[in-house]
Amino acid sequence: MTVVDEAGLPALQDAIQHMYGLRSEWVETVPIRETFKGELVWEGEIQAFAVEHPTATRAYAWSHSVGDSGRRKFFAVLGVPPINSALDALRASIASGQNR
Numbered sequence: 838m839t840v841v842d843e844a845g846l847p848a849l850q851d852a853i854q855h856m857y858g859l860r861s862e863w864v865e866t867v868p869i870r871e872t873f874k875g876e877l878v879w880e881g882e883i884q885a886f887a888v889e890h891p892t893a894t895r896a897y898a899w900s901h902s903v904g905d906s907g908r909r910k911f912f913a914v915l916g917v918p919p920i921n922s923a924l925d926a927l928r929a930s931i932a933s934g935q936n937r
Contacts, residue, residue: 856913860889
């Protein structure tokens with residue numbers, strides 16, 4: 838069984854559309870467990886989508902809940918080098934301070 842983001846694929850596709858103006862087609866779920874100096878930094882699934890873009894064939898998207906309100910924060914990263922994988926997308930998001 839494929840694990841899909843709690844927000845649902847259409848919501849993630851909407852995030853990609855909103856952020857990059859691109860339509861997307863779901864490709865796969867990528868489980869990620871990222872550690873730094875032995876400490877767990879992030880664990881979850883990132884969805885990979887095919888996109889038509891001059892320099893990218895993929896976009897990566899995920900969301901997480903914000904507090905107890907039921908609201909979600911959405912993340913979408915275009916697969917433009919040096920972003921070549923879901924893990925690269927997560928690391929870029931963490932490094933930019935956006936994945937909080």
